[in-house]
Amino acid sequence: MAPDPHQPPAPLRGVYLLRPFAAAQSRGYLKIGLQKAGAQPREWLLPVGLGLNFFVDPEQTGVTLSFAPGEAALERVGRGTAMLARLRRRFKTLSLGVLNFDGVKIFPAGSKRQYKTYCKHVRFARISQTPPDGDIMREHPELITGWPPAAPAGAPATITPTPRIAVALHLHYADLWSEIATLLGRWSLPFTLFLTITSENKDLTSRVTAAFPGAIVRIVENSGRDVRPFLLLLEEGAFDGFDFVCKIHGKKSVSHGRVLIFGDIWRRATFLDLIATGAQLHKIIRLFQDDPKIGIAGPARFFIVSDSAAPRDLLGNNRPVVEEIAARMGAPIQGDTFDFFEGTMFWARPQALEPLRRLQLSAAFQTSDAGRGNGALEHALERLFNHAARAAGFRAEQVTGTII
Incomplete structure (x- = not known):
């Protein structure tokens, strides 16, 4: 994912509010690019819901975040909001909805009901070995994006006898x-x-x-x-x-x-x-x-x-x-x-x-x-x-x- 040349990747310092725009919300996911200092950038897919915003909290400095133009907005929040956000995600029932993308914590910023709903989905995804922040999504992004229409042909039929x-x-x-x-x-x-x-x-x-x-x-x-x-x-x-x-x-x-x-x-x-x-x-x-x-x-x-x-x-x-x-x-x-x-x-x-x-x-x-x-x-x-x-x-x- 190439960042917008007119909008260089934002270095993360503190807690931010990530607001996915309509295109990403209707699609169901937002492509984000994360890069640590001295490391290669990596692309992740963040599941999003209609009307749901997210807090972005990096664990270290020197991390940049990017996304395609028109997909989302990133706004730094004040110290008080940042403290409340961090406190909220430390509760046992709410911590289940925190996704960890290369050391950057991303978690819902909506109402308590929205947060709990998102937590429930993430918890089930982890139980079923399909967490959005896991290696399976890097190996099989089609689980989020879907399979492309043009599919390779199957392997030659070598099973005998041929089953019905x-x-x-x-x-x-x-x-x-x-x-x-x-x-x-x-x-x-x-x-x-x-x-x-x-x-x-x-x-x-x-x-x-x-x-x-x-x-x-x-x-x-x-x-x-x-x-x-x-x-x-x-x-x-x-x-x-x-x-x-x-x-x-x-x-x-x-x-x-x-x-x-x-x-x-x-x-x-x-x-x-x-x-x-x-x-x-x-x-x-x-x-x-x-x-x-x-x-x-x-x-x-x-x-x-x-x-x-x-x-x-x-x-x-x-x-x-x-x-x-x-x-x-x-x-x-x-x-x-x-x-x-x-x-x-x-x-x-x-x-x-x-x-x-x-x-x-x-x-x-x-x-x-x-x-x-x-x-x-x-x-x-x-x-x-x-x-x-x-x-x-x-x-x-x-x-x-x-x-x-």
Whole structure:
């Protein structure tokens, strides 16, 4: 990132207020350049939210900060404001939202509610090994910026026997199709795409079938989010005759304090682990082929687990429904060990999901539940795919598209 020749990089002395402008806010991130004295400049990507400003607090002198013209404004604050800002970020609950870019602390300057919301997002990003100030963002900036439209071709198909692959994609937000099409276009192994959408969209349908001939597009009622459409396909036998099915969906955050980029990071990190490259596809297929006991595989960074060493209540308000469905599968919940892939995206053998298929649960969803959080049937089922695989005699495996 070349700094504006009419605005040289600002040497940081004290605490500053960073105000991202509309272009950066609508995009969801601000590119900043930081340089320590005697070191090479480095570029970072700061997640920003609508209406959210930031304090910038360098730990040492001799640091300069730059950004593209028209992207933001940087203003030094008074001593009193600086003291309050530093005091605020030292509170345990608020320190979670502090990002450390090359020794420069950047943290929200908004209301207490905005600060806590940002902290919650940053905390989850750290737990899932996708912190904006971590090395993963330098190695995979596409987690914030998205993948470029022109993608390299996948590696030659060398897996034998050639597996029969189904991709079950639920897409409520049609604008995410281009991103997913870019990634699926990198594959060299053949697959059949099953796309479920919640309303008629002739333009999207024509784009999908043009990019992936043979794709099957279904309109389903907007109920049960991505879970019910997948169950409908499973119960109707759409995956019969396939060796593996990849379940993905166009996850997008549309609330939670309007820091939407964190939802994009979650989705793209999941895609990185499951579908982003031909090499990752081959890695996952070989994993299944080499171990016939693997029934389901999902992203390690979103593998949520409790056991006797670290008992946690992973079921919450979903517990009554989870326990009832597990019992109907003939595999009651027992002991402290429990796990699931948060976000409900994974690879699976269709036969590993047979215990759920037999229950025909797609008919149990209610349209009045749309938009409900924990306690809705789809959230209970999110926690039962791994359990179903084990009930069928398989086990769950974690995968990653990068070293974490």
